[in-house]
Amino acid sequence: MFAAAMAGVLVTMALALVAAARGPSVFDRLLAINLFGTKTVLLIAVTGFLVGRPEWLDLALVYALINFVAMIALLKFVRFGSLGHDDLDAER
Amino acid sequence: MGRTLFSSLMLALTWLAWSGHFDARMLGFGGASVLVVLAITHRMERLSGMDHDPHVGPGILLYVPWLLWQIVKANVGMARILLAPRLLLSPQLLRVPTSQRSDTGRALYANSITLTPGTISLDLNNSSILVHALTLETAQALQDGEMDRRARRCEGRN
Amino acid sequence: MGAIDVLSWIALFGGAFFSILGAVGLLRMPDFWTRCHAAGVTDTLGAGLILLGLFFQAETALVAIKLAMILGFLLIAGPTAGHALYRAAHAHGVPFGPETEVLAANPATASPGSLEGEHGSD
Amino acid sequence: MAPIELLLFAFLIAVALLVARLRDLLAAALLLGIFSLLCAGLFVLNDAVDVAFTEAAVGAGVSTILLLGTLSLTRREEKSQPTRWAPLVVVFVTGGALALGILDMPAYGDPTAPIHQHLAPDYIAGTAAEFGIPNVVTAILTSYRGFDTLGETAVIVTAAIGILALLASGRRWKGGAP
Numbered sequence: 001m002f003a004a005a006m007a008g009v010l011v012t013m014a015l016a017l018v019a020a021a022r023g024p025s026v027f028d029r030l031l032a033i034n035l036f037g038t039k040t041v042l043l044i045a046v047t048g049f050l051v052g053r054p055e056w057l058d059l060a061l062v063y064a065l066i067n068f069v070a071m072i073a074l075l076k077f078v079r080f081g082s083l084g085h086d087d088l089d090a091e092r
Numbered sequence: 093m094g095r096t097l098f099s100s101l102m103l104a105l106t107w108l109a110w111s112g113h114f115d116a117r118m119l120g121f122g123g124a125s126v127l128v129v130l131a132i133t134h135r136m137e138r139l140s141g142m143d144h145d146p147h148v149g150p151g152i153l154l155y156v157p158w159l160l161w162q163i164v165k166a167n168v169g170m171a172r173i174l175l176a177p178r179l180l181l182s183p184q185l186l187r188v189p190t191s192q193r194s195d196t197g198r199a200l201y202a203n204s205i206t207l208t209p210g211t212i213s214l215d216l217n218n219s220s221i222l223v224h225a226l227t228l229e230t231a232q233a234l235q236d237g238e239m240d241r242r243a244r245r246c247e248g249r250n
Numbered sequence: 251m252g253a254i255d256v257l258s259w260i261a262l263f264g265g266a267f268f269s270i271l272g273a274v275g276l277l278r279m280p281d282f283w284t285r286c287h288a289a290g291v292t293d294t295l296g297a298g299l300i301l302l303g304l305f306f307q308a309e310t311a312l313v314a315i316k317l318a319m320i321l322g323f324l325l326i327a328g329p330t331a332g333h334a335l336y337r338a339a340h341a342h343g344v345p346f347g348p349e350t351e352v353l354a355a356n357p358a359t360a361s362p363g364s365l366e367g368e369h370g371s372d
Numbered sequence: 373m374a375p376i377e378l379l380l381f382a383f384l385i386a387v388a389l390l391v392a393r394l395r396d397l398l399a400a401a402l403l404l405g406i407f408s409l410l411c412a413g414l415f416v417l418n419d420a421v422d423v424a425f426t427e428a429a430v431g432a433g434v435s436t437i438l439l440l441g442t443l444s445l446t447r448r449e450e451k452s453q454p455t456r457w458a459p460l461v462v463v464f465v466t467g468g469a470l471a472l473g474i475l476d477m478p479a480y481g482d483p484t485a486p487i488h489q490h491l492a493p494d495y496i497a498g499t500a501a502e503f504g505i506p507n508v509v510t511a512i513l514t515s516y517r518g519f520d521t522l523g524e525t526a527v528i529v530t531a532a533i534g535i536l537a538l539l540a541s542g543r544r545w546k547g548g549a550p
Contacts, residue, residue, distance in 0.1 A: 001259055002307075005300050008266020010379055012292060015273035017383060019285075020403060021390050027339040028282055029402055034331060035276065035289050037432075038324065039269070040409045042300050044416055045320065047376070049304055057316040058110060059421060063412070063428055064320060068327040070405060070433045075331075075338045077440040078398070109315045117504055167268060167295040170287065174275045181284060183350040206329035206336075209290035212283075213333055214340040222340070226287045228351075 002050040009046060013039045026078055030071070037067035095147075099133065100126055147196050151246040158242060159204055166208040166230070173226070184231040187220045192244050201243040205234065258306040265299030272296055281347040286336060293328045297321070377417055384410045395450045401439040408432040418480075422509045441539045 013036060020032035041063045048056030107122040108114075173180065188205075192198045202213040202221050210230035215222040225231035268291055275288025301321045308314040387407045394400045408431025415424035478485035499511040513521050 001255070001262055001303075005262040005266050005303060006376065008263075008269050009300070010376070011266075012269045012273040012296070013383065015270070015277060017386060017406070019273070019276045020406065021386075022277075023399065025282060025344060026396075026398055026402070027335065027342070027344055028285065029399055030335055031282070031285060031289050032276065033402055033406055034335065035273070035292055036406050037409060038293055038297055038328070040413055041320070041324070042269075042297055043413060045304060045317070046300065047417065049307060054308070054310075054313045054316075056416065056421070057313065057320065059416060059424060059428075061110075061316070061320050061323065062425060063409070064323055064327065066428050066433045067409075068331055070436055071331040072334055073433075073437045074402065074405075074440065075334045077437075077444065078338055078342075106319070109312060109319065112312050113506055115504070118506070163294050163298075167291055170275070170291045171268070171271055174271055174278065174288065174291070179278060179280070181280075181347075181349070183284060183347050185346060185350055185352045202333060203326070203329040206290070206332050207294055207325065209287050209294060212286050212290070212336050214336045224283050224286070224336070224346075224350075226284060 002046055006043065006046045006050060009039050009043045013043070030074060030078070033074075034067070034071055037063070037071070041067065096130065096134075100130055103129055147194075148200065148246050155200075155242055155246045159207065162204075162208050162239070166210045169230070170209045170226075181226060182228045184225040184228060185222070186225065186231055186235070187222050188234055188237075188240070189220050190216070191240055192247060194247055197243060197247040200246060201240060204239055204243060254306050258303045260303075261299045261306065262303035265296055265301075265303060268292065268299060269296030282339060282344050283346055283350075286332070290332070293324070293332075297324055297328075377414060380410055380414050380417070384414070395452065396448060397443055397446075397450055398440075398448050401436060401443060404439065405432045405436045408435070438535060438539075441535075445539070 016032045016036040016039065020029050020036065023029055041060045044056055044063060045060040048054050048060070103126045104122065107125060111118060111122060113119075190198050190201055192201055198216060198218075198221075202216050205211050205213045205221065205223060208230075210227065211223055211225045211234055213221050213223055223231070223234060225234065272288050272290070272292025275291060276285050279285040279288050298321060301317050301324075305314055305317045308317060384407065387403055387410065391400045391403050391407065394403070408427055411431060412424040412427040415421075415427055482488075495512055495516060496508055498516075499505060499508045503511050503515055505511050
């Protein structure tokens with residue numbers, strides 16, 4: 001049962017990889033990478049249940065948090081061309 | 093004051109749920125963590141001036157189940173589009189008005205739009221949200237404004 | 251096999267199905283903006299149903315609470331990150347598909363022409 | 373367990389080849405985030421949960437951001453260069469030497485390996501009694517090998533300060549230019 005869900009997650013990851021490789025724009029890749037991150041969270045959670053280690057859910061949550069923060073940082077860079085505040089203020 | 097108490101209660105409960113240890117020393121670590129988070133949040137609120145936003149009220153308890161049902165319905169619609177041998181798309185770009193009074197209410201509405209597949213929010217200002225819809229039907233469903241009304245009812249009073 | 255197990259099977263299979271469906275959509279859709287909708291399918295019902303299936307199998311209340319919190323976080327952070335992405339892409343002028351229609355705003359509440367210049371603003 | 377690991381390794385190799393082939397450096401930096409997430413997943417499958425934590429935070433989070441910071445100082449496109457074979461030979465020789473070194477190590481999960489005979493039982497028995505902390509790895513890192521960790525932390529802080537100084541000075545220089 002968990003193996004079926006895991007297979008689904010792995011197939012999704014593979015397809016997301018193809019989408020990330022294909023692009024063509026940076027935003028297409030970011031979309032695929034964001035999807036891949038969510039799937040990693042699910043993969044860890046499902047694997048935890050599969051091998052009888054539900055404590056791994058803690059890890060899954062940390063991954064979700066990191067994925068979110070990394071995504072926002074990436075977008076900030078892509079949008080403003082740097083991580084500094086100078087450009088942000090210029091935008092306003 | 094009430095909000096500080098509420099946040100510390102929620103933080104403590106969250107900490108307990110994730111730790112699962114209840115001896116005195118670990119509880120002490122947890123209490124210290126809650127205090128640190130509260131201090132940081134307090135400082136952030138002072139810096140960003142977000143302190144007086146009313147956040148959400150009890151109406152959210154009715155809104156979430158309704159939203160989850162909308163998400164399921166929208167997903168089934170998306171499945172129908174994606175499984176068809178030919179993609180029948182009629183992408184729409186539209187601006188929907190918002191009637192929420194607070195930033196939190198507008199964020200809730202915009203997030204709900206993005207959460208239901210078939211519509212995504214691209215940009216928002218004080219009175220409207222720019223939405224991209226995959227088909228004409230999803231765009232029209234949004235223009236009915238039911239989600240807007242329901243999101244408005246979730247806003248808390250302050 | 252109890253009723254809970256059956257529910258779990260249904261949820262996990264449904265989750266895997268919607269998850270793959272969204273990824274397939276990611277590859278099938280013609281342009282960036284339509285792909286975003288496909289990604290939404292994976293992030294909402296795909297992730298939601300898989301976590302629900304695990305929820306039915308949780309042996310302790312603590313595990314169940316953690317699963318619910320992960321789902322809650324994904325449902326709040328997902329669209330937030332998504333909106334940041336769409337906003338950045340829009341500001342960058344990622345082109346809309348050729349058949350995209352600009353739907354007239356609700357005439358009672360919006361000023362006419364408020365949608366003009368949406369294409370590739372900034 | 374093995375099929376999942378094999379699949380993740382296959383993904384890992386695919387991402388690595390893709391990164392090597394891409395000329396768009398921004399896209400390559402983004403894909404390295406996926407590489408880190410995959411590594412972290414593999415660490416989790418091998419029960420190295422704490423290492424996975426670090427890999428996810430540092431690999432997918434911090435180092436991506438540092439790479440982006442670096443990219444903001446340079447250009448987004450890699451210059452195309454003629455293929456050179458010497459680096460490939462160096463990589464293969466180094467990799468071969470490392471693989472030879474691994475052959476000498478005890479098999480993965482071998483209960484008769486020295487680490488499972490001497491240190492590990494001691495740590496496991498001592499942690500709860502001596503520190504009252506539920507996580508054995510935490511006890512090892514912060515108490516049994518406390519000075520080691522202190523040194524590592526000093527190194528990392530120094531590196532972080534150095535990188536931030538480099539990036540910050542570059543930005544000021546860029547901003548000051550007309």
